Amino acid sequence: MNRKYLIIIGIIALVIIFGLLAWKSINTSHQNxxxxxxxxxxxPLPKEATVILTKNGFSPKEVTINVxxxxxxxxxxxxxxxxNSDNYPTNQLNKELNFGVFTNGSSVVYTFTKPGTxxxxxxxxxxxxxxxxxxx
Numbered sequence: 001m002n003r004k005y006l007i008i009i010g011i012i013a014l015v016i017i018f019g020l021l022a023w024k025s026i027n028t029s030h031q032n033x034x035x036x037x038x039x040x041x042x043x044p045l046p047k048e049a050t051v052i053l054t055k056n057g058f059s060p061k062e063v064t065i066n067v068x069x070x071x072x073x074x075x076x077x078x079x080x081x082x083x084n085s086d087n088y089p090t091n092q093l094n095k096e097l098n099f100g101v102f103t104n105g106s107s108v109v110y111t112f113t114k115p116g117t118x119x120x121x122x123x124x125x126x127x128x129x130x131x132x133x134x135x136x
Contacts, residue, residue, distance in 0.1 A: 048072055048109075049132070053081050057128035064133040067115055071132050073099070074107040083108060086119035088126040094118050 048070045049063035055077045063071060073083050081104075085097040097120045099108045112118070112134040122128040 045069065045135070050074060051130060053077050053083070053122065053128075055079070057122070057125070058130035061129065062131045062133065064135060065112065067112060067134055067136055069134075070109050070111040072107050072109045073102075075102050075104050078104055080104065080124075082123040083120050084123045086121060086129075088121050088123070091123070094120070 045064060045066045047066075049065050050072045051063060051074070052059045053073055053075045058073075065071060075081050080101050082101050083097060083099045084091040085094040087093055091098050096110065097118060099110075102108055112132065115134045115136050118132040118134065120130050120132070
């Protein structure tokens with residue numbers, strides 16, 4: 001056989017060998033990786049979230065809970081405050097969040113039965129806003 005043909009056959013053999021090794025490596029890594037589900041797993045959400053109303057506003061400003069869970073607003077502002085539904089000043093988007101005035105040291109609790117995003121504010125200081133995100 002001509003030396004030229006031997007070199008070509010050697011190169012083809014190397015390409016085939018490296019191709020098989022690469023294919024095996026890709027297949028092995030897919031078999032050893034955990035199966036991905038169609039739904040993204042997330043940490044379980046609390047049955048009740050707590051938001052503290054301070055003299056500077058709501059903390060945290062946003063909580064996420066499951067349908068059927070509750071949010072507790074605790075007034076630790078040192079004075080009377082409110083939790084009212086958005087939009088200021090009419091408070092009509094989620095009327096169930098119009099709790100009115102509650103005194104320092106007291107709290108209000110509401111259990112959410114429908115998914116959605118519920119915005120609220122302090123009627124006395126309408127720039128103090130928060131949000132409850134309710135998921136299935």
